[in-house]
Amino acid sequence: MVTVMRVLTEVPRDKGSAIVRFPCDGPGLQVLIYGDSLTAGAPSMKPFGEEFSKSLAEFGCRVEVIACGLCAATAHEMIQVFEEPFVLDSLQCRWGSGLGHLAKEADVVLIMAGTNDLCFADGKQIFDATRGLHAACHSLGVPTVALGIPDSGGRCLKRWSALPAQRREANSLLASWTRGSVDISVDVTCPRRPLRFINTVALMPFGPQSRLKKYWESDGVHFTETGSKVFGFRLAQLLAPLMCRTATKVLNPRIGPVSVTAAERNMFYVSERI
Numbered sequence: 001m002v003t004v005m006r007v008l009t010e011v012p013r014d015k016g017s018a019i020v021r022f023p024c025d026g027p028g029l030q031v032l033i034y035g036d037s038l039t040a041g042a043p044s045m046k047p048f049g050e051e052f053s054k055s056l057a058e059f060g061c062r063v064e065v066i067a068c069g070l071c072a073a074t075a076h077e078m079i080q081v082f083e084e085p086f087v088l089d090s091l092q093c094r095w096g097s098g099l100g101h102l103a104k105e106a107d108v109v110l111i112m113a114g115t116n117d118l119c120f121a122d123g124k125q126i127f128d129a130t131r132g133l134h135a136a137c138h139s140l141g142v143p144t145v146a147l148g149i150p151d152s153g154g155r156c157l158k159r160w161s162a163l164p165a166q167r168r169e170a171n172s173l174l175a176s177w178t179r180g181s182v183d184i185s186v187d188v189t190c191p192r193r194p195l196r197f198i199n200t201v202a203l204m205p206f207g208p209q210s211r212l213k214k215y216w217e218s219d220g221v222h223f224t225e226t227g228s229k230v231f232g233f234r235l236a237q238l239l240a241p242l243m244c245r246t247a248t249k250v251l252n253p254r255i256g257p258v259s260v261t262a263a264e265r266n267m268f269y270v271s272e273r274i
Contacts (some may be wrong), residue, residue, distance in 0.1 A: 005070065005077050011095060017042070018089060018096035020067045022053040027249035028062035034099050035113050036077075037222060038150060040069025044225040050138035051232030054070035059236065059245040067108070068096045068224025075078075075113040075129035090116075094174055099133060103142045108252045111137075112147035112200065115221065119160060123169025126226075138192040143145055143246075145239065146178050146194040153206035171199065196242060198271060203238070204231045 011017075018040060027031030033039055033049045041047040050065035056063050070078070072090035081087045082096040103109050111133050117126045126149070134144045150172040157163060178197035204227065207217055223231055236243075 001172070004090045005073060005081055006088040006092070006225050007081060007084050008095060011086060012049055012088065015088065016094045018070055018094040019102070020049070021048055022050050022065040022067070024053070024057060024064045025061045026062065027251060028064045029243060029250055030105060030107045031063045031065045031243070032102050032225075033065060033067045034102065034107045034109060035147075036068050036073045037069055037071040038115060039067055039112055040071055040094075041088065041225070041228045042069070042071055042222055042264060043217065043230065046225045046228050048223070048228045048232035048235065051229040052236045053235035054244055055230075055233045056240060057239040059244070061240055061247055062121060063243060063247065064126055068102060070094075070096050072116055073113075074116040074121075075126060076117060076230075078113055079129060079132050079136070082133075095155045100140065101135050102139055106142055108143050108145065108195070108246055109137050110147055112150070114149040114167075118149070118163050118166050121166075123166045123173065126166065126170040127177075129168070129171035129175060129274050132196050135192075143192075144194045145242075146174050146197045147235075148174060148198060148200045150204060151201040153204040155217065156218065167201075171201070175199065196239070198235065198238060200231075202233050253259055 026207060033047070033052070039047060039049070039062060043180045046068040047069060049065045052067040053063055069085070070089040077090065078099055082099040082100040085101045086095055088095050099109070099111070102169065107214060111130070114126045114130050117129065121129070130146070134146060137144050152163060175197040178194045180193060181210070204210065204215065204223070206220060210227070212222055215230055216222070217224055
């Protein structure tokens with residue numbers, strides 16, 4: 001597939017940046033959140049990474065978050081521009097960087113991709129592309145957290161009725177790979193798995209309560225500004241123990257490697273109910 005994202009040789013002067021930083025006071029864990037327009041916080045352009053950072057600080061875990069959301073980008077496209085320092089997103093509106101270019105400076109990477117793949121790829125193909133992003137980060141020595149493809153509804157399901165089944169398949173495979181509950185072949189040179197899988201459908205369902213509270217835009221795909229904040233807060237609640245342990249390890253190298261308990265691996269993995 002030919003990517004519709006443009007590779008650039010320098011930062012364009014007439015475009016805004018898709019890379020947003022949320023610093024902390026003093027030294028902290030360097031967390032990269034990478035994805036598409038849902039990560040960017042479109043259309044309000046209020047990334048959930050901001051609330052994620054604030055909430056972790058309130059929980060006693062200092063992190064510096066860098067969010068890069070490339071609007072309309074697919075997981076397949078993200079792999080193609082993995083090492084590029086400058087790329088123009090698929091809408092030709094904002095510039096960002098390839099995941100690998102940004103991941104080199106991160107202590108941990110959260111990846112949420114696959115929504116834009118649902119229109120043309122099946123669940124297994126989407127999983128393969130998403131797994132490739134994680135494996136590429138692991139090859140750089142950077143651990144990852146897998147955020148599943150978020151829920152959707154409304155008019156988008158009227159156009160693509162197969163979306164729920166494809167999303168369930170992709171998320172199920174990603175969760176199973178993360179938990180090690182099924183034998184999925186991986187590159188023997190990079191056998192690592194994500195530290196955690198987060199079922200974002202359960203975290204922010206496209207249900208009557210969420211719609212009543214106006215967490216979702218009318219397109220049924222994107223979070224509102226309020227929804228983005230709620231999503232960031234809920235995500236911080238789930239990942240606070242892992243982030244705090246990782247921060248302690250990074251800031252004090254004498255401590256042993258970070259481990260994830262079985263309870264944490266299985267936390268918040270519930271079957272989707274569409």
